[in-house]
Amino acid sequence: MDRRASSPSSGEALLFLTDEQLRQGIEAMFFAYRGFTADPDRILADMAYGRAHHRAIHFIGRAPNTTVNNLLNILGVTKQSLNRVLRTLIADGLVESKVGRMDKRERHLNLTQAGRTLEQTLSDAQRARMRAAFREAGPDAVSGFRTVLEAMMDGEMRATYGRLKDTTS
Amino acid sequence: MDRRASSPSSGEALLFLTDEQLRQGIEAMFFAYRGFTADPDRILADMAYGRAHHRAIHFIGRAPNTTVNNLLNILGVTKQSLNRVLRTLIADGLVESKVGRMDKRERHLNLTQAGRTLEQTLSDAQRARMRAAFREAGPDAVSGFRTVLEAMMDGEMRATYGRLKDTTS
DNA sequence: GTTGGAGTGTCAACAACACTGACATAAACT
DNA sequence: AGTTTATGTCAGTGTTGTTGACACTCCAAC
DSSP states (O other): OOOSSSSSSSOOOOOGGGGGHHHHHHHHHHHHHHHHHHHHHHHHTTTTTOOHHHHHHHHHHSTTEEEEHHHHHTSSSOOHHHHHHHHHHHHHHHHEEEOOSSSOEEEEEEEOHHHHHHHHHHHHHHHHHHHHHHHOOOHHHHHHHHHHHHHSSOHHHHHHHHHHHHHOO | OOOOOOSSSSSOOOOGHHHHHHHHHHHHHHHHHHHHHHHHHHHHHHTTHHHHHHHHHHHHHHTTTEEEEHHHHHOOOOOOHHHHHHHHHHHTTTTEEEOOOOOOOOOEEEEEEHHHHHHHHHHHHHHHHHHHHHHHHHHHHHHHHHHHHHSSSSSHHHHHHHHHHHOOO
16 A cells, blocks of 8 residues: 555655644534534533534625525535524524515525624534634644645635635635 | 634644634535545445454454453444444455453454455555545645644543554554 | 426425433442 | 443434435416
8 A cells, every 4th residue: 555645746744644644634614614614512502503504694694685596505415404494593583584675585694693702602612612723833834734624625615615714705 | 703723822823723714624524524535435445344443343353352341442433333343344255253252241343354355345445545645745744744734633532542543653 | 478397495394313210130349 | 349441232313415305486388
């Protein structure tokens, strides 16, 4: 079994592309993602909510007045799945849904005051961990971190990510 | 709302710690993780398996002869949850479970030949994406990527990750 | 102006996979 | 002998994903 990356583009070592390095990258991603979601998960566990609610709240806060369909594309789930989450959030008064003025088929989504408060709480917890990690790693590492993550996304997601990124740049 | 990181340690700008930068980091993590799991998910969808089976197979392959309890600690799930997965993998002849020689209470887990084949298939798909991302980003970015991910883990996970990393170093 | 197709959202039922709690068994430890 | 440890299992529950069926709205072709 070859431990060296297949077909290196030059005679160079390219040590960072060995299978072992790649496997460590995979495992780092697995463990880090657990840490990444741990704090919001803890907060949400006390309410009747889960990670799906967090994601919905996050992106509604991020792209106010968005439609259900747009949110669907961002989240990458079926509309039925999103709808269940959305229904409870609306019933609990965290999100409000307004029929579109131009196109009455559409529903435009926004956080209520209570929704913004919860969003802030969850986001504070997650940002605190991210901030600590960023600070510990330093600016150069952070830049590399983002470069690799962007390269790891699917084309579609990268476009969505870029679009979101640019709105507040 | 303060857009600057709270209490910077010096008069420096620390631009990489602004709330906006942190939020972009959070979203990058979300989208990248989707890409990260997309390829194995596609393969597994055709079989009767899911992501949980993939994780079990990965870490059994990584830490051969491991015990159930050890695997439990790595995966961070309950034994009931792991057992359901393990039962099907053993029934399907992908994993074999042997009573411990020293301590007969323990079960030692190993991949069978069929298990190794599947592990290789899944891992090839995931590594291909990781390799492409690493190559595109370059060695410095990769180093930063790993530094940030390690800093993002919980203490326990970081220990587990380090232990795994060292076995094959 | 009506009809048909496309777009959008909702309800219902089901599957995967996590959780808790309770309990059984066997081996090891004291 | 009594306790702890390692593992497995049964039953019940919750979150979150899926597909299928259906209702409402818009628009364009007839």
